[in-house]
Amino acid sequence: MVKKIAPPEDRRFRDTFTRWAGRVRRRLALERVLTGAAVGLAVGAAASAAAWQTRHGALRPWMAAGGALGAVVGAGVARRRRWKDGEVALYLDGRLAAEETISTAIELGGRDDKDDPARAVVITRAVDVLEKASPKDARPSFLRPWHAAIPVAAAAIGYLSWIPLPPAPVTQGKPPGADTVQIADLKGLEKIIELEGATARDPEQKKRLEKLAADAKKLRDKLKQGAEKREVQADIAKLKDAITAERLSLGDGEQRQGLESALGKLAENPDMKDAAKALGDRDLVQFDEEMEKLANKLEKADRERAKKTLEEAAEAAKKQNAPDVAKALEEQKKRLEEQAKKSEKLRELAKAIGEGLSEDAKEALKDLEGGGAGGEEQQKLAEKLEEALGKLTPEERKKLAENMKKQASQAEGEAMGEGPGKQQMKELAEQLDTPEGQKRLEEELRKMAEEPPAGSEEGELQKRLEDAQRGAGEAEGGLGGAPMPMPMAGQGSGGKPGNGSKPGGGKDGKGGKDGSDPFAGHSEGGGPGDHKGQTGVVDGDGVKSRADARVNKGKPMPGIVMGRTAGRAGDTANIQGTGALGQAAAGELGAIERSDVPEEYREQVGRYFQPK
């Protein structure tokens, strides 16, 4: 607009106005630059504070760059919103009280109509106004109240960059186990549910087993819906506790005295020390195997003595009002008889075949006569004999039958227990006499080879409980945590880690001698099986104690110390507990309720310390 003004007065006005406009625009731009810097620094200070708070220490000083960035943005805005000549003229008119002289002059100067009568007068007056005015009068203030943020924010950034970072915040996540788990079918629970069909010792145990199965089903349904992990873990722990309690229920409580009497009787027979230990441990599977070993023994007298011992033990248990223990012992006696019969039959047959036996069969016979590992030797020998019989020609078979008849007749009049039983020999001879009989015998042997000898009722129940216990462990593992190691009879022959329900054999000189050592340990499912898991009977007179303590003579310590049920409240090395915790420590009554144990675990902890 100003360009069109013609000289000379117009040019004078243009020059003067341009000078004034430059001053005004510069200061306005400066104001915007400072405003931008103030905003940038304020944002930078906030960001610096955030960096300090979040411990991003290196970023803090860089936030001052926000001020420079803001200033650049402010300069950009100032450029975009640069005042036009008209706006500057209006501003100057207002500040110099020029009654719009300058604005009118700007407009007239820009018009093509140079003959406007008022033009020259207005422009001349505008020049006068501008020339007479002091720059101070029309200087726009570029400082605004918010520009105070520049030093304040800069100082804040400096301070925040200087002070040390705050300590790392303590993260407070969810309490352990508070997360929800949802599993359609948790593996392992089905083994507990299977307890429903297990044969129970009595109706009460049946009810308990059914309840265990029902609880497992309930837990499975709960998991389908989704539940807190710790709640599920607590439920599984309850199930495990109940299964453990069930495993150790034989001879527990009121029948304890009877069990201990029976154990005492069993321990009197050296051949039955292992069996006594197994029963003491409530390891009835092991007890079954020990009985099988005895049944396989060569000497009839040994077997008879074992039967007698079992009878006496059962009697002692009955006297001490432990019918379950007595029943279990009587059943073992029957099993011993049956097993002994089978072993004898196999042995006689093997001897009759004589040189016709393979080397494996001879080895199996040797193992069987040595007591072996129980049913396994019997199975092995049965298998070898079946093979040997199958290879016999009809002539050989006839010859074998005749030999056996002869031996049976020679055996007549001999005392029982010194040689093969006459009846057994006769039966075998008759069976071998005909091809049909031989077939029946082969069939019988095959059956013996394929099927291990049936365990006792208690042993079978214990196997199922152990399965259920393993299932509970699997379920625990399935929740994502490491399953709690459960104490179970293990196998640890030759110093190798035990892996199951077999007793530690104690071979290679590390355990007892060929399993005969009554102190041979058992594995807890993970360690070598040769540690001494149970003390023997301690002769009090031979033990020296500085404390001059009286040792509880003649009573073995519990073989499995589970910390839950084996010992009774008050049990120590030399004092037999009464099981009455309330009497022993009356002040501790209700201690769990008063303690800071979380509500959800109180029941479990309570059961843990519940006196039997």
Place this chain on the structure above:
Amino acid sequence: MSSDFEKRLERAREASARLKEAIGEVIVGQGDVVEQTLWGLVAGGHVLLEGAPGLGKTLLVRTIAGCLDLRFSRIQFTPDLMPSDVTGTNILVTAESGARHFALHKGPIFGQVVLADEINRATPKTQSSLLEAMQEHACTIAGTRHAMEEPFFVLATENPIEMEGTYPLPEAQLDRFLLKVMVPSPTEDEMTEILARTTGGAKPPPPRVLGRDEVLELRAACRDVAIAEPVMRYASRLVRASDPGTQGAPDIVKRAIRYGAGVRGAQSLVLAAKAVSLLEGRAHVSFGDVQKVAKPVLRHRLIRSFEGEADGITTDQVVAALIEAVPSRPENVEQAIRR
């Protein structure tokens, strides 16, 4: 060129001073009324003076007319006044030769300074007889259009319409007046001076200080006064804001005004502002000039609503609110000036 307009401005200032001095010899006080009447004279518009009877309205007009070397005529408006009494009529005249013909008998409207005294005492029909003359400076009688002799300047007086026997002026008639000047009651000192001057011996009439050519020269100079676009825009914004239908109109306008000023109002605002500038010796119009003339220019152009009348809101209050509400400069410039 520069010196020419400077001289014209100087002459205008001098003429204004002379006229004010001459009027001041007769009229006591009423400085604003005299000033505003001169704006109308210079801007080439007509002026309506409103005030109670006996405040010197007629005397003021007669004095102004007396100071100007122009033909003066007076029309006393009464309820029975007929339009032809204002405009004149053709009458049958007999020539010396005996021939008869119609000759125009011009009415008082054909004066150069016309005093329409107590204009609101006549019926609207008679009032409207002034319309053509005021707007077009011409009068049509019996189909023949007769131009008025310039300068043509109507000065009307009216009593407040609340007074008995008055007819409110139609809006179209009011719009023809450039300014509506309110005549206030004199102060005690002024009243005393009036008594001293009017109750003694007869005074000589005021001197004729301005001739026809000088008035026309003033009017031409007024049109040549420059006005910047922001000032014109301000006048436009003021007028537009007086319309209650306009977005951003002040609340008082929305509440109290039925019709706002129109284009003629905006033209009058600028012309009156130019007259003010000229009489003050300036070659351009300022925002202040526009604000100065806003009340006399707009007060008779704003038609109050029922609510406005019921609440007793005067148009002067509305104009004051408009000046307050409508910014003269852009907001960013205004803020920078205030800092």
